Amino acid sequence: MPQIKARNIKAEDLCRISKPLVDELQSMLGCPRDFFTLELIHSTFIQDGEVTSGYPYVEIAWFDRGQETQDKVAKLVTSQLKNLGYENVDIFFTLFEKASYYENGEHF
Secondary structure (H helix, E strand, O other): EEEEEEOOOHHHHHHHHHHHHHHHHHHOOOOOOOHHEEEOOOOOOOEEEEEEEOOOEEEEOOOOOOOOHHHHHHHHHHHHOOOOOOOOOOOEEEEEEHHHHHHEEEEE
C-alpha cells in the first residue's frame, strides 16, 4: 500500500531503481510486493517567472509506521537517487488514517 509518487526524476532512472528499491522496502516493511505503487508525475517547476530544472521531489503516502521506519525509508530512497547522480532529494510523507482509506468500498 505504500504509494511512492516522484517528480523531476527521469522515467528511465525510476525504472532502474524500481526493482531494487521495492526489494529493500518489501524486506524492511514486511509488505507484499503488490502493495507498492510507483508513480512518476510530470511537473514543470517555475521560479521568478522562469521555468527551472527543479529537483527530485518524492512523496510517500502510507499508514504510519513510526519515526524510525520513516527515517530508514527516507534514507533508502535518498541513497538510491543519489547513486543515480541526483544531488538534492526532497522526500515527504503523507499519512493515511485507516478509517479514511477505502479499498473496494471498505475502510481498513
